[in-house]
Amino acid sequence: DTGVSQDPRHKITKRGQNVTFRCDPISEHNRLYWYRQTLGQGPEFLTYFQNEAQLEKSRLLSDRFSAERPKGSFSTLEIQRTEQGDSAMYLCASSQVEPGNTIYFGEGSWLTVV
Amino acid sequence: AQKVTQAQTEISVVEKEDVTLDCVYETRDTTYYLFWYKQPPSGELVFLIRRNSFDEQNEISGRYSWNFQKSTSSFNFTITASQVVDSAVYFCALSEGEAAGNKLTFGGGTRVLVKP
Numbered sequence: 701d702t703g704v705s706q707d708p709r710h711k712i713t714k715r716g717q718n719v720t721f722r723c724d725p726i727s728e729h730n731r732l733y734w735y736r737q738t739l740g741q742g743p744e745f746l747t748y749f750q751n752e753a754q755l756e757k758s759r760l761l762s763d764r765f766s767a768e769r770p771k772g773s774f775s776t777l778e779i780q781r782t783e784q785g786d787s788a789m790y791l792c793a794s795s796q797v798e799p800g801n802t803i804y805f806g807e808g809s810w811l812t813v814v
Numbered sequence: 815a816q817k818v819t820q821a822q823t824e825i826s827v828v829e830k831e832d833v834t835l836d837c838v839y840e841t842r843d844t845t846y847y848l849f850w851y852k853q854p855p856s857g858e859l860v861f862l863i864r865r866n867s868f869d870e871q872n873e874i875s876g877r878y879s880w881n882f883q884k885s886t887s888s889f890n891f892t893i894t895a896s897q898v899v900d901s902a903v904y905f906c907a908l909s910e911g912e913a914a915g916n917k918l919t920f921g922g923g924t925r926v927l928v929k930p
Contacts, residue, residue, distance in 0.1 A: 733917060742818075742905055742920030743859070755915055789857060799912040800847035800866055805859035 702726070704806035706792050712812045713782055720778045721809045725794030732775050733803060734767055735791040736760065743791055749775060750797065782813045816841050818908050820921035827896050828929050835891045835924045837906030843867075847909035848882065848889045849918065854902045862904075865889065896928045 705724045713719050725732045731750050735743035746765070747757045751772035761767075764782075769775040779786055789808040795801045817840040827833050839848065850862040863873065865882050873880045877897075881890045893900050903925045907918040 731915065733915075740922075742907075742922050743918075745917050745919070748915050748917055750915070756917070791859065793859075795916065799845070799916065800864065800909050801916060802849070802861055802864050803916065803918060804861060805851070807856065807858040810857070 704792055704794050704804055706790075706806040706809045708809060709807060710810045710812075712814060715784060715813055716781055718778060718780045719782060719811060720776055721790050721792075721811075723775045723777070723792030723806060725774070725792070726804060728796065729794035729804075730772070730797045731795045731803075732769055733793040733795075734775070734777050735793065735805075737789045737791055737808070738787075746777075746790075779811075782811075784813045787811055787813045816908050816910055816919040818906055818919055818921035820906055820924050822924045823922070824925040824927065826927045826929065829898060830895050833893050833896050833900075833926060833928075835893075835904050835906075835926070837889045837891065837921060839887050839889065839906070839908045841908060843911050846911060847916075849907040849909065850880070850889075850891050851905045851907065852902045853905060853923070859905070862891075893926070896926075898928050898930055901926060901928045 707722045733748040734746040737743040749769040764780045767777045791808045793803045793805040795803040819838045846867045848865045851859040877894045879892045903923045905923045906921045909916050
């Protein structure tokens with residue numbers, strides 16, 4: 701059983717460019733989450749999916765951010781017109797649908813906007 | 815609103831010393847779940863333990879132990895006989911329950927530095 705995998709692990713982009721991150725969850729997990737973590741802070745919730753349905757989006761997720769999970773398997777997180785404030789680590793996680801179920805995280809995708 | 819507070823931002827110890835990490839939480843839910851994760855320099859969040867609100871038994875796993883006290887809304891974590899490999903950032907987190915998709919609210923983390 702492989703864990704949650706994310707790609708790319710590191711991305712450096714110029715301000716104003718678009719970037720896309722991909723997440724492959726643990727295969728039997730129905731729920732998929734995206735979190736953002738800046739240096740010295742704890743992860744902050746962005747959005748989550750149950751199968752292909754996006755059930756909640758944080759107010760942190762501005763209009764420039766969009767996430768999809770088209771077939772209920774992998775997910776993508778796209779950031780349009782990147783800004784320097786978008787520099788962070790983007791963490792993907794997955795879990796099964798049960799109360800209090802453990803959420804397993806990937807290694808994260810580091811984004812640096814220059 | 816849910817809140818998790820880790821008052822210690824950084825703890826430095828010498829190898830073989832014990833270290834205790836504090837975690838205090840706030841929630842209005844009667845059923846909730848608490849977690850600890852470890853984040854080594856590589857960045858991945860590694861799951862350590864899950865505890866539900868109805869189980870106040872302390873737990874020990876090797877050199878790790880957890881003390882859950884509902885009366886004080888605390889879920890503290892102790893590393894006994896610390897080793898250099900324990901150096902990492904440790905996060906306490908609170909699950910918001912099934913209706914909120916079980917998403918986690920994290921504390922700010924405590925960086926542990928174990929010196930040889």
